[in-house]
Amino acid sequence: MVPSSASKSPKDSSEDLNQTQLEDRLHAIKTKEQETVARRSAKNKKLPYIDLTIAPIESSAVWSIDEQKARQAKLVLLHTMEKDGVSSAQVALADPDDPATQKALEELKQTFSHLNIFLCSPRSLEIAWSRYLDKPSGEKNITKEVDIKTEKIDEFKKKINNVKDVAALIKEAPQEKASEILELIIAGALQFNASDVHLEVREKSALLRYRVDGILQDVVEFPLLPFHILTNRIKLLSEMKLNRQDIAQDGRFTIVFGELKIEVRVSVIPGAYGENAVVRILNPKTISLGLKDLGFREDEMELMAQEIKKPNGMIITTGPTGSGKTTALYTFIKEVASPEVKVITLEDPIEYHLPLITQTQIEPDRGYTFAAGLRAILRQDPDIILVGEIRDKETAEIAIHASLTGHLVFSTLHTNDAAGAVPRLVEMGANPAILSAALNVVLAQRLARRLCSACRQEITAEGTDKEFLAEVVESLPLALKEKYQRSSFKIFQPQGCPQCNNTGYKGRIGIFEIIKIDGDLEKLIAGSPSHASIKEAAAKKNMTTMLQDGVIKVIDGITSIKEIKSVIGEDK
Numbered sequence: 001m002v003p004s005s006a007s008k009s010p011k012d013s014s015e016d017l018n019q020t021q022l023e024d025r026l027h028a029i030k031t032k033e034q035e036t037v038a039r040r041s042a043k044n045k046k047l048p049y050i051d052l053t054i055a056p057i058e059s060s061a062v063w064s065i066d067e068q069k070a071r072q073a074k075l076v077l078l079h080t081m082e083k084d085g086v087s088s089a090q091v092a093l094a095d096p097d098d099p100a101t102q103k104a105l106e107e108l109k110q111t112f113s114h115l116n117i118f119l120c121s122p123r124s125l126e127i128a129w130s131r132y133l134d135k136p137s138g139e140k141n142i143t144k145e146v147d148i149k150t151e152k153i154d155e156f157k158k159k160i161n162n163v164k165d166v167a168a169l170i171k172e173a174p175q176e177k178a179s180e181i182l183e184l185i186i187a188g189a190l191q192f193n194a195s196d197v198h199l200e201v202r203e204k205s206a207l208l209r210y211r212v213d214g215i216l217q218d219v220v221e222f223p224l225l226p227f228h229i230l231t232n233r234i235k236l237l238s239e240m241k242l243n244r245q246d247i248a249q250d251g252r253f254t255i256v257f258g259e260l261k262i263e264v265r266v267s268v269i270p271g272a273y274g275e276n277a278v279v280r281i282l283n284p285k286t287i288s289l290g291l292k293d294l295g296f297r298e299d300e301m302e303l304m305a306q307e308i309k310k311p312n313g314m315i316i317t318t319g320p321t322g323s324g325k326t327t328a329l330y331t332f333i334k335e336v337a338s339p340e341v342k343v344i345t346l347e348d349p350i351e352y353h354l355p356l357i358t359q360t361q362i363e364p365d366r367g368y369t370f371a372a373g374l375r376a377i378l379r380q381d382p383d384i385i386l387v388g389e390i391r392d393k394e395t396a397e398i399a400i401h402a403s404l405t406g407h408l409v410f411s412t413l414h415t416n417d418a419a420g421a422v423p424r425l426v427e428m429g430a431n432p433a434i435l436s437a438a439l440n441v442v443l444a445q446r447l448a449r450r451l452c453s454a455c456r457q458e459i460t461a462e463g464t465d466k467e468f469l470a471e472v473v474e475s476l477p478l479a480l481k482e483k484y485q486r487s488s489f490k491i492f493q494p495q496g497c498p499q500c501n502n503t504g505y506k507g508r509i510g511i512f513e514i515i516k517i518d519g520d521l522e523k524l525i526a527g528s529p530s531h532a533s534i535k536e537a538a539a540k541k542n543m544t545t546m547l548q549d550g551v552i553k554v555i556d557g558i559t560s561i562k563e564i565k566s567v568i569g570e571d572k
Helices: 010-045 059-061 067-073 098-111 120-135 150-159 163-172 177-190 224-237 299-306 323-336 368-377 395-405 423-430 432-438 465-474 478-484 517-527 530-541 546-553 562-569
Strands: 077-081 086-093 114-119 196-203 206-212 214-223 249-257 260-271 274-282 315-319 343-347 356-359 384-387 410-413 437-449 455-458 491-494 505-517
Touching: 010 114, 010 120, 059 077, 059 120, 067 077, 067 098, 067 120, 077 098, 077 120, 086 098, 086 120, 098 114, 120 384, 150 163, 150 177, 150 249, 163 206, 163 214, 177 196, 177 206, 177 224, 177 260, 196 224, 224 249, 224 274, 260 423, 274 323, 299 437, 299 505, 315 323, 315 395, 323 343, 323 384, 323 410, 323 437, 343 368, 356 368, 368 384, 368 395, 384 395, 395 410, 395 423, 395 432, 410 423, 423 432, 423 437, 423 530, 432 517, 437 546, 465 478, 465 546, 465 562, 478 546, 505 517, 505 546, 505 562, 517 530, 546 562
Parallel strands: 086 114, 315 410, 315 437, 343 356, 343 384, 384 410
Antiparallel strands: 077 086, 196 206, 196 274, 206 214, 249 260, 260 274, 437 505, 455 491
């Protein structure tokens, strides 16, 4: 077992800390020196300098040059564009006088009418070349040459039908085989579509838990020895410091199944009895959704399909963390992405890599904030922009300006409902008159668990449940009220079976409310109205609230009253 930091002497801990601080300091000095040299060289060569740790990079452009050839030529292709019959490309290189570089540039001139050449540091080139790890063909099983056997994971998945199977297989596995145990854990997580794996250390044992459909489920308790070996294995894969158990650390690795890449993000924090780890599994299959898969009704789907194809304006999604905002935005972006339009995202962090899209990640420590990144993006001639979150006045103002100057802007806010987005933006400092012209649609959402279709039980709503349904249906817009009003309600409740791990639920669905900004609402917003005024005006325009949408999904047999009340509450 790896000794905990509590067993070290103060002198040992101090020496480890000093050594780590020295290594970090030397790395920072070396990095700064490289960038200083690159800036000076760019000035001497009369070329623009670029830092590829913060600049937008188009993966498809990088991949258009063979990796070995790019490394030999000491350059990378950042962006390509064709407009009015003229093709152009942005190229970053470390040494314009290098013969191999000059030869590669001559070859590129045969393909592109115009080359925009930037000078960068060797470190920047390495960062750009790391995009080759994401290329969807001929990859290794896992990035950073980590030995996780995907065929072994597939083999384990066939043996797993429920969490009890995972527990039994882990107990049977040799305690010293950390790789096998990790493959088992990942196989179980993929089989149950778990978003996170929690590894929690206790005084005399450790606990494995999966977060499935937003709810944590205990899987197995196992001894401390294999737990500590497993934790170190995960830290090794994630390129964390193995000799530090007294600090929080973050890392990542990628598992590759043919053309499917699964990003794995790892967070480790020190605890009273050792380190606790949370492993987030970012499976691209979870965002392979269309508008209908998100949970939109037919009328909502028709509205959103029209709105996301508009050439300009803002579409804002609101809701708390974990409400599915990122999935919704990715779905919208995938619907509109094509070779004919330039789509750039600004995210914190990039969770899923999407084709046909230039994705960038904010780096606050380097001054690449949402506001700074958005300014840089606007210089890249985009048609569509996704801003992960509007957090401050500066970002809000730039996003609004972009939406009024020919760009379609998608973003998110943390508000409780759709009507709350306007006062929140005004509170940030947005001009209400300009905001009213920029907004196209505001939607709020939550995620509710779907009833397991294999074991849900039909019942007739009685008592307070019947009163609750009747009251909400009565408040629906006329067309929906006529469709869902009835004397008795046949609904479903959860039961539990092996297919849903005895929870009664399997998968999740979005619950929405959507405000389309028309002429009347635009005039109202220009006057900086209250939250209540916007909500009242939207209701007159036949907006359905999240509670109303949730009740419709209860009557349609998709979810349960208990789940809707848990996720949304009972206030209309």
